[in-house]
Amino acid sequence: MLEDINTVIVIVMDTRDKGVFLTGGAQGLGRGIVVKLLSLGAKVFFVDVDVERGKATQVELQTQYGADVVFFQPADVSDGEQHKAAFDAAVSTLGAVEICVNNAGIMAEDKWEKVLAVNAGSHIRGSLLALEHMRRDRGGRGGVIINVASLAALYPKSICPSYTASKHAVIGFTTSWAMNPDHKDHGVRWCCLCPATFQSGMVDLKRLGDLDTDTIAEILQKQGFVEISQVVEGVMKLMRDPDNNGAILEVSLEKGARYRRRQVVDRDGVSDLVVVDTY
Numbered sequence: 425m426l427e428d429i430n431t432v433i434v435i436v437m438d439t440r441d442k443g444v445f446l447t448g449g450a451q452g453l454g455r456g457i458v459v460k461l462l463s464l465g466a467k468v469f470f471v472d473v474d475v476e477r478g479k480a481t482q483v484e485l486q487t488q489y490g491a492d493v494v495f496f497q498p499a500d501v502s503d504g505e506q507h508k509a510a511f512d513a514a515v516s517t518l519g520a521v522e523i524c525v526n527n528a529g530i531m532a533e534d535k536w537e538k539v540l541a542v543n544a545g546s547h548i549r550g551s552l553l554a555l556e557h558m559r560r561d562r563g564g565r566g567g568v569i570i571n572v573a574s575l576a577a578l579y580p581k582s583i584c585p586s587y588t589a590s591k592h593a594v595i596g597f598t599t600s601w602a603m604n605p606d607h608k609d610h611g612v613r614w615c616c617l618c619p620a621t622f623q624s625g626m627v628d629l630k631r632l633g634d635l636d637t638d639t640i641a642e643i644l645q646k647q648g649f650v651e652i653s654q655v656v657e658g659v660m661k662l663m664r665d666p667d668n669n670g671a672i673l674e675v676s677l678e679k680g681a682r683y684r685r686r687q688v689v690d691r692d693g694v695s696d697l698v699v700v701d702t703y
């Protein structure tokens with residue numbers, strides 16, 4: 425029992441008064457993460473391209489948690505200027521950003537350039553903005569960057585190749601920065617989240633382009649959905665676990681939350697990174 429109480433205290437202290445910047449917070453997983461962080465005492469600045477839904481979410485959450493702890497700014501994060509302006513506004517509003525969650529994403533195989541710009545481009549830009557601001561060797565406070573990828577980042581998915589490519593890019597970028605030789609001086613942890621399918625605005629078969637929606641609906645029905653609350657807990661685990669720089673956390677219905685390790689192996693004198701199983 426005492427152990428349980430201590431655990432709760434550690435979690436609360438970890439996020440209380442921390443400044444959070446999150447993309448795609450108006451609905452779905454992003455909104456779930458915002459709500460959880462507010463309930464743990466963090467201050468959250470979120471952006472979304474869906475202005476109406478973003479404003480409604482802000483009003484609802486300000487009523488529940490207070491007008492001085494949650495802020496919304498409309499921004500299309502596939503546009504570099506809008507994204508940077510929003511990040512800068514978050515820093516001046518919150519004082520500092522210590523947690524950055526790059527979450528905004530789309531599934532639209534008939535618009536592959538947009539898919540890459542949002543799912544990969546905005547995660548890369550958001551991470552670089554956050555690193556520059558957070559890094560201790562340049563006067564920042566350190567922090568954690570969480571990039572929302574997908575199980576589709578770890579396997580090929582024949583029904584959504586562009587989406588899958590965008591998510592593979594997120595893993596490659598995030599784990600590469602985690603291996604930076606100056607990482608300890610930066611004081612910034614790099615993490616990836618790889619959830620299985622969950623019910624959200626994205627699971628709208630009309631948005632998958634020309635694909636056979638009946639087949640996909642059948643696959644999804646058979647696979648089942650992980651709960652958003654389980655995925656949010658995965659994000660909290662990534663934030664809390666102190667020694668998980670470079671972590672890839674998978675969250676699935678069958679296996680729950682489990683880390684996947686990438687390891688450096690030496691094959692014939694050539695160093696290589698491979699995904700190995702869980703720990």
Ligand SMILES: NC(=O)C1=CN([C@@H]2O[C@H](COP(=O)(O)OP(=O)(O)OC[C@H]3O[C@@H](n4cnc5c(N)ncnc54)[C@H](O)[C@@H]3O)[C@@H](O)[C@H]2O)C=CC1
Pocket residue numbers: 447448449450451452453454471472473474499500501502527528529530542572573574575618619620621622623624625626627
């Ligand atoms: N729903 C699922 O089954 C899974 C989703 N994911 C990932 O989780 C993340 C969140 O997705 P969901 O909550 O499912 O989707 P969602 O569609 O419910 O929410 C995504 C939010 O991102 C916003 N957004 C989209 N493009 C944007 C842009 N250019 N600028 C700013 N905001 C933008 C949307 O307006 C929306 O509010 C995405 O990165 C997605 O790829 C990962 C695995 C499974």
Ligand SMILES: CCCCCC(=O)/C=C/[C@H]1C=CC(=O)[C@@H]1CCCCCCC(=O)O
Pocket residue numbers: 531573574575576581582583584619620621622626627628629632640643644
């Ligand atoms: C097990 C695949 C995990 C992919 C999860 C994801 O990032 C996106 C999920 C979906 C969003 C809208 C959809 O319709 C999604 C499902 C498409 C993936 C179906 C995978 C079927 C397969 O295993 O090949």
